Amino acid sequence: MSETEHEAAPGAGPTDGPGAGRRRLGVGMVGYAFMGAAHSQGWRTVGRVFDLPVDARLAAVCGRDGTAVRAAADRLGWAAAETDWRALIARDDVDLVDICTPGDSHAEIAIAALDAGKHVLCEKPLANTVEEAEAMAAAAERAAARGQVAMVGFNYRRVPALALARRMVAEGRLGTLRHVRLTYLQDWLVDPSFPLTWRLRKDRAGSGALGDLGAHIVDLAQFLTGEAVAGVSALTETFVRERPLLEGTSTGITAAGAGDADGGPVRAGEGAARAGEVTVRAGEVTVDDAAVFTARFPSGALASFEATRFAAGRKNALRLELNGSDGSLAFDLERLNELSFHDHTEPAVSSGFRRILVTEPGHPYLEAWWPPGHGLGYEHTFVHQARDLLHAIATGTAPEPSFADGLSVQRVLAAVEESAAKNAVYTPVGAPARARVNAHAETGAHIA
DSSP, rough: OOOOOOSSSEEEEEOOEEEEEETTEEEEEEEOHHHHHHHHHHHHHHHHHHHHHHHEEEEEEESSSSHHHHHHHHHHHSSSSESSSHHHHHHHHHHHHEEEEOGGGHHHHHHHHTTTTOOOEEEESSSSSHHHHHHHHHHHHHTTTTOOEEEOOOOGSHHHHHHHHHHHTTTTTSSEEEEEEEEEOOTTSOOOOOOGGGGGHHHHHSSSSSIIIIHHHHHHHHHHHOOOOOEEEEEEEEOEEEEEEEOOOOOOOOOOOOTTTTOOOOOSSOOOTTOOOOEEEEEEEOOOOOEEEEEOTSSSEEEEEEESSTTTTTTTTEEEEEESEEEEEEEEEEGEEEEEEEETTTTTOOOOOOOEEESTTTTTGGSSOOSTOOOOOTHHHHHEEEEEEEHHHTTTTTOOOBBHHHHHHHOOOHHHHHHHHTTTTOEOOOHHHHHHHHHHHHHHOOOO
């Protein structure tokens, strides 16, 4: 019996030494570049901060280049390295497979891992197509009957201020919701000489700013409101339609995550330019550079979304605001320890937006961190993600966001693309959403 086997849910064997008596779960990660480094930070840190029902062990990391993946294993704290994700899934000491690869491989790896009896964490967006996401959600449902869990890595749900915002909306602090507006702006593609990375190829990434950034804000909109988007009217644009291809190879990523997601050698057209490299030839950009769309929720609330990688001067600007009959909430990722709240039930002479400093022990996740006023950062969302997943595995409860949640986001992205192809024609989001719209028309239901 391996150290990770046990009689209950998969991946919870007894351990010796520090934490003896607690169960241990072996994690295997596929990909080790930008997201892989962030996930590694979460797995390394979670057990040192939170009191967990199960310990995580960084068992093995996988990438295509043997030398590079072994170096990444040493740098990021993984016990072993593999060059074939199938071999990683087959390891007895891996109970959970963490997928940090480009979207074109998500479905194959996740379904194989679930069918092999492993838990799965998969980076967003869940897949490149609705069909792939449906197959992944079906595999997760089958696996759940065997005690396995599957979760999507929408890490911004784990920002304490956004978790608090969700709590406040659920408690009715905003009353009936009227407006939801979200933007996610970056600028790393403004330069037309930036090379054709995998993120600019539909066969690898599925879509451009829509899937890379828009998936995050669609998930946040549905998470915060507790509703699924019913329909959209969208425009997308590709501003630079051809970009230079890189000859030769390079490795690594930029701060914008432009490099190869699994940390292997970056082939021509897949990596950021470096000093001394010469770009030759041009390749077609096959994804959107920007997406703008409006949406309707079943309750009647209206939403607007904007996602772009062409907003000069904006590095990672995610902003949102919710307006209801009794109040409003606003959030800016560049000030992620703060939440702005307006209570519209207060007298007008003294009301207005006020800053909530989200660093108190009673705020989500913060009971385990620093004294009040000592803020957290981007990396902590991955620690919180690991914490929530480990609790779900230990207790046998369904994690959030689930693969079904990821499928819901994928259906919205598909509706956006369909609407944009028809020059912003209003497009319903799947049969379940249409059914909810009809129910709203009959009952006048609203978020309270």
